Amino acid sequence: MSFCKLVSFVLILHLLNSCLISCSSNDLSQIPKNFLSLAKREDFFDWMVGIRRRIHENPELGYEEVETSKLVKTELDKMGVSYKNPVAVTGVIGYVGTGHAPFVALRADMDALPIQEMVEWEHKSKIPGKMHACGHDAHTTMLLGAAKLLKEHQEELQGTVILVFQPAEEGGAGAKKIVEAGVLENVGAIFGLHVSNLLGLGQLSSREGLLMAGSGRFKATISGKGGHAALPQFAIDPVLAASNVILSLQHLVSREADPLDSQVVTVATFEGSDAFNVIPDSVTIGGTFRALLPKSFEQLKQRIVQVITTQASVNMCNATVDFLEDETPPFPPTVNNKTLHLFYKNVSVDMLGIENYVETLPVMVSEDFAFYQQAIPGHFSFVGMQNKSHSPMANPHSPFFEVNEELLPYGASLLASLATRYLLDSSSSPNKDEL
Incomplete structure (x- = not known):
């Protein structure tokens, strides 16, 4: 291929990539599929895997996520994404979009657990007695992935996405401190997700109303x-x-x-x-x-x-x-907003088809995401990672817990799609407040 043809070919690919989301703005159903295609690119996937493994090797407990926060800030700096830090001790709050309303938030938790990892693999925890045994390393990675997708298509955002990298979900009620910090005061909705070993790879699941205890x-x-x-x-x-x-x-x-x-x-x-x-x-x-x-x-x-x-x-x-309420405040039930659940289900089906959406029953685990839902409309869901060819994966909070990294593109593209579609749906609002 001649140099001129090569330049032309690269330019065409760049233009196609740039318009991938914008071309679909007239057909909102294509946004999730397009984001998923981008997140599955080999370079994008390898980047996410590298981040997840770095976080996994260096687990930090609640309100001790200093190095994790540094990693998040470094990646946001590379993207050109502005942020506030520290918030709620070690939290990082990022911003992508116009800086004006409407506002929508995406949340990931960063903390690990006081568990000795028993999984033998190259990127095992380097900190004795500490382990990412609940998938928060994947959650943080997927939110960074969503941030990258959103930043690459920032011109399509009809508002502002707030990226909430939250500390201390495991008993420390970091979400409560984020709310009390006042960084979500103008936010219309917040979305969060959690990896699930009970769902097949790429399956998405949630429900309206009561979700967790x-x-x-x-x-x-x-x-x-x-x-x-x-x-x-x-x-x-x-x-x-x-x-x-x-x-x-x-x-x-x-x-x-x-x-x-x-x-x-x-x-x-x-x-x-x-x-x-x-x-x-x-x-x-x-x-x-x-x-x-x-x-x-x-x-x-x-x-x-x-x-x-x-x-x-x-x-x-x-x-x-x-009842240790000063040390570990009780978590309210996690209750999904009815309107947001219908919205979430539509986005999920558009991304992966109705066959990969699972309506779940309430479960007795708990989530401090409920503190956000007490303050603003919120929705929480699960993304599956169980590979059919793999033996049954261990449950969260087990020293044998593993994350199937193939799920990372699904979570990243889902978060980016929820934010983009929410802003497009809300952009007719005349409110132009700045955050």
Whole structure:
């Protein structure tokens, strides 16, 4: 091929790429497919994989995401995307578009978990006892991917996209701090997503209304009188009292809750003496409680206190209960806006077809994305990563949790499509406020 022909060929490709989104602005149904095609380009995909692996190798817990934030800022700088930092301690808030209304937000969480990774692969966590065991490394990568797609087609944005790189989703309520920082005050809607090992690769899933449960944590100290294990008559055994407490707590769901009103109480920690022949003075137990309905959540909270203190008293012990709300605020239920869900479903079907959209049932896991939904209309969804040829993937919060990187283009293009379509749908608004 001659030099002139080569230049002409490259110019044609550039023009085709530049108009790929603009040509489809008259047919909004083509936007998701076009973004997906761009995100699946070999260079684009390899770029996302590299980012995800760098984040995965260096996991950081809630409000400690210093290096992750630096990586995000570096990539945004390369794109020419402006941002604010720090927000909510280590958060990064990016901006793509006109700087004027309408505004729409996209969110990704950045924090890891205090888990020792057991997956053996080249890019295993380099930090002992810390691991991205919930896919937040993929979420951050997909939002950066969406940012790149949006920036490359910024002239098509009829408004402003706010990129929320959020710290501390895992119990730290980073979303609450983002809301309190006031950076979303003029935002009309916010979208978030989560990887799923239960859905096939590229499948998308959500539902209208109640999606995930509200959750809280509790810690109880049950005090008695210690003594020698051979002479229990001279002691007041808090271990026995705590055991009875745990059994009684299970009755809150099995015998007090309506079977159609989903609730969960789980005791996951039990700390006493580390000696085999010593009855300790006190025992500490801790766990979580969850409910889909706010009323049921509050009732469950009250009954947890009553059961623990009363059952301890029956065993001649005293008990105190702490819900740790200053350290880990309770998460409200995640409730998807009805209008946004219909919008999301239309975009999902346009991108992958009705056969790859799955209407899910409510689940008892929780998400601090719910704090955004309390402040502004919001929608949360799941993107699948289970490859049919792969053995069943481990659940989140497992030391064997893995991310199928083939899902990255799907999440990035979905986020970019939701933002672009939302702004196009909202662009008729006369409001021209600046953020």
